[in-house]
Amino acid sequence: MKADIGPYTYSIRFRKEPGKALGKNKGGLPKDLYGLTINGEQLIYISNRHSKKVQQDTLVHELLHAAWFASGLGSLHHPSEEETVSILAPMVLQALQSNQELRDFLLDDQV
Ligand SMILES: [Zn+2]
Numbered sequence: 153m154k155a156d157i158g159p160y161t162y163s164i165r166f167r168k169e170p171g172k173a174l175g176k177n178k179g180g181l182p183k184d185l186y187g188l189t190i191n192g193e194q195l196i197y198i199s200n201r202h203s204k205k206v207q208q209d210t211l212v213h214e215l216l217h218a219a220w221f222a223s224g225l226g227s228l229h230h231p232s233e234e235e236t237v238s239i240l241a242p243m244v245l246q247a248l249q250s251n252q253e254l255r256d257f258l259l260d261d262q263v
Contacts, residue, residue, distance in 0.1 A: 156250035158222030162194045170197035186210040191221040204263040219243035
């Protein structure tokens with residue numbers, strides 16, 4: 153599954169342990185990670201050990217991390233709430249509009 157976020161196209165992968173994607177450079181990440189975004193490689197990992205509802209929530213969470221990265225908001229000292237929401241909202245909309253499989257996964261309410 154893929155998602156366009158700003159100028160980037162992220163690949164979304166489902167794994168039992170997303171932290172394993174980092175190999176030995178896991179640092180202090182917990183073993184039971186729900187999701188992980190690697191911005192440098194445009195990769196999002198979602199743990200498939202949890203319910204679909206949890207995976208949906210985790211994927212939105214990780215998409216927002218990707219949008220935060222793509223927006224450059226992290227380089228601002230204290231972006232305001234309005235600035236943050238105004239920049240992230242169109243990126244979330246873009247991600248949803250970019251991929252039918254992503255929409256089907258996130259909008260499935262039969263979970
Ligand atoms: Zn997070």
